[in-house]
Amino acid sequence: MPKVLISDKMSPLAEKIFKERGVEVDVITGKTKEELAAMIGEYDGLAIRSSTKVTPAILEAAKNLKVIGRAGIGVDNVDVAAATNHGVVVMNTPFGNxxxxxxxxxxxxxxxxxxxxxxxxxxxxxxxxxxxxxxxxxxxxxxxxxxxxxxxxxxxxxxxxxxxxxxxxxxxxxxxxxxxxxxxxxxxxxxxxxxxxxxxxxxxxxxxxxxxxxxxxxxxxxxxxxxxxxxxxxxxxxxxxxxxxxxxxxxxxxxxxxxxxxxxxxxxxxxxxxxTPHLGASTSEAQVNVALQVAEQMADFLLTGGVTNALNMPSLSAEDAPKLKPYMALAEQIGGFAGQITETSLKRVVIEYEGHVATLNTSPLTAVVLEGLLSPLMSSVNMVNAPIVAKERNIKITESKHDREGDYSTSIRLTVETERGERSIAGTLFANKAPRIIEIDGVRLEAELAPNMLYIINDDKPGFIGALGSLLGHNGVNIATFALGRRVEGQEAVALVAVDQPLQDIVLDQVAALAHVRLAKKLSF
The missing domain is CATH 3.40.50.720 (NAD(P)-binding Rossmann-like Domain)
Structure with missing residues (x-):
């Protein structure tokens, strides 16, 4: 159950709404910045008005914090840039007062x-x-x-x-x-x-x-x-x-x-x-409205992923969140795949949405792709701060949409440009809910990603699959699924193998040493 701290005085309606929605809530007001820093680590959300000052020191101590909700419009008391860098969503309630x-x-x-x-x-x-x-x-x-x-x-x-x-x-x-x-x-x-x-x-x-x-x-x-x-x-x-x-x-x-x-x-x-002493929002109606709105917005985010009136990430309504959920999983897998096989610095990222997905709100999907892409390369990256992290590193981001259908009714393609060239990963949804990888660097295949994967680029030669299966079996590694693809007969081929347990480095070295193997990497999802 998510846990929220209300640290400023606001209408009791906020506490009531959190509880009714299934969010644990504590109302503890009047604390010093040192006292707040000491307690904030256990909370997923922080609901404030104008008294609480959310500083970089507070955010540094807020290890579990995911969202700050300001009951009101102004966020002068929140270091939004620091919150973004820590991956914390900052919301306000611009209409309540x-x-x-x-x-x-x-x-x-x-x-x-x-x-x-x-x-x-x-x-x-x-x-x-x-x-x-x-x-x-x-x-x-x-x-x-x-x-x-x-x-x-x-x-x-x-x-x-x-x-x-x-x-x-x-x-x-x-x-x-x-x-x-x-x-x-x-x-x-x-x-x-x-x-x-x-x-x-x-x-x-x-x-x-x-x-x-x-x-x-x-x-x-x-x-x-x-x-x-x-x-x-x-x-x-x-x-x-x-x-x-x-x-x-x-x-x-x-x-x-x-x-x-x-x-x-x-x-x-x-x-x-x-x-007058900052009375602009001081009516009973406004106090109730902003308290109600901040509680509903924060509860939606913590429970469903809905993002409303956020200042540092794209909005995503609670109604749209379930529709995007399977695409979020696909976007994370595509980004994570590319991030794990990218070994040199990124220069440019192109994300293409085709078919049904192009008709949806793709801004959150782009943020999730970037999160998956950057997470293997650096720590503390999430969908909130990933676009900022990319910008700070001069990584050019391009997004395009094509609502026409290609070979699949819906697909997402990620192309990354590095110092060594380009890589591309494409994926789709089977039955509108199951993510599948359908192309890697122009090689077509259909693969369901699993927690433990083996990614291989090899020459398309007879006997390779048997040799790989024998090696894994000899080391007690069980194969769950095996997906294959090749450009042209007898040339470069790709294998994506799901295994039941993490591969030991010594086994990976043995795979890399097999005849015809050009590249062998272990992946995790």
Whole structure:
């Protein structure tokens, strides 16, 4: 039974769902990083919110960890690159709190343009400063969205309901999607020039850090208002303070800060700044939604192999996972076969999908082929980090699909280019479930792989099979299956022999010494 640790406070629904799905779960919150490192080794999954920091040291200690689930969108507290290198899937729940966060952004904007917090404080103090709080209508004004994904698109919809014009900067926003949303796609410079209110809805990355800074403020309208309910660090807070003091920015509403928890900040106490303590996802509905989603996603992965909302590997729905399962086994065998017979450095890998398999989601299959290929050559490789490992070693990966049927209704072919030339392995499924190798370096044969295999390249000469059988029998090695193939009569032939026990090196040496043998290798699957 898989075992999951919930290390941050979240809805009890998460624990309930894990248990109902057959996953053992412990809820242990408030631990230090040292305490977490000491206990994480026994868990297959880690469910977190924003408090737990998943560092390289934590991942190093997490020997059994397979998946990290973040109940929420941001994964700033997870070292995703380190998780990938350790073969750990990182998931988030990008839809569970989209509406809640978008509504908070709209609320912050309305509070900002009408000075509601300041007017509230003044009135509670017994003052009646009606003329002091002169607000701005949003009707007809231009809202500039930096980021038009899940949350940004909801903000756009709500803003248009308030009769605002909406422009958006998002490198991943297509023209068709912008048209569907009813917004205008612009570049960042144009957004800064035309927006009356700017709201941010983008992740914090090396590219977006400080995206609103000194240069950006200089391009903006005088009296612009800024809303940030996304991530601290998107706005250069020092530059914002200067812009507020100069009057360039009429006001800012901030739910997030460069350093959190934010108990001190130069912007605190400024009469043009509204602050909330990272409340974007803080509604009872959102807390329930993200807890439910993270538990379901993690349980699907641990129990069925389904991958949803992963940040470091292709998605694979729980419904598709059973369909791909036999292909996963075939992909692993093909990759493992090629990896075990490859002795020089890899330069290029080509994976071809033909027939029925080409109509499926092949991204996970490619990752599994690479896992099988690289595992015999290096340790700690799995389907999560295999593509990264290949990229780091400058191995070029090419994937192609052909939905036409060849000699078989479905097949996968792997071709690897090394310093010494090319090798290719092809396989298919018998009865849609049983993996078979059908070709090795252009030589056709049909072989079912077993835990212990003997792979031989030999000259096609009379008496070879008898000599091999006699040698194995003399050494007490029982043959389970025997598959043969050859290019042309009397020339190169291939034998794949399944045996009932691992071959001793001394026996392998005897096989290699037989007449007509060019190559003899033992394989394991």
């Amino acid at each position: 989209s509406i809640t966060t978008a509504e908070h952004a709209i609320a912050m904007m309305m509070a900002l343009v009408r000075d509601i917090p300041q007017a509230n404080a003044s009135t509670h103090a017994g003052k009646w400063e009606k003329s002091k709080f002169m607000g701005m209508e949003v009707t007809g004004k231009t809202l500039g969205l930096i980021g038009a994904g899940n949350i940004g698109s909801v903000v756009a919809d709500r803003a248009m309901g308030l009769k605002m014009k909406v422009v958006a900067y998002d490198p991943f926003l297509s023209a068709d999607r912008a048209a569907d949303l009813g917004i205008k796609k612009v570049d960042l410079d144009e957004l800064f020039k035309v927006a009356d209110v700017i709201t941010l809805h983008t992740p914090l990355t090396d590219q977006t850090r400080g995206i609103v800074g000194k240069k950006a403020f200089a391009q903006m309208k005088d009296g612009v208002r800024i809303v940030n309910c996304a991530r601290g660090g998107l706005i250069d807070e020092a530059a914002l303070l200067v812009a507020l003091n100069s009057g360039k920015v009429a006001g800012a509403a901030l739910d997030v800060f460069e350093v959190e928890p934010a108990t001190e900040n130069p912007l605190f106490g400024h009469d043009k700044v509204i602050c």
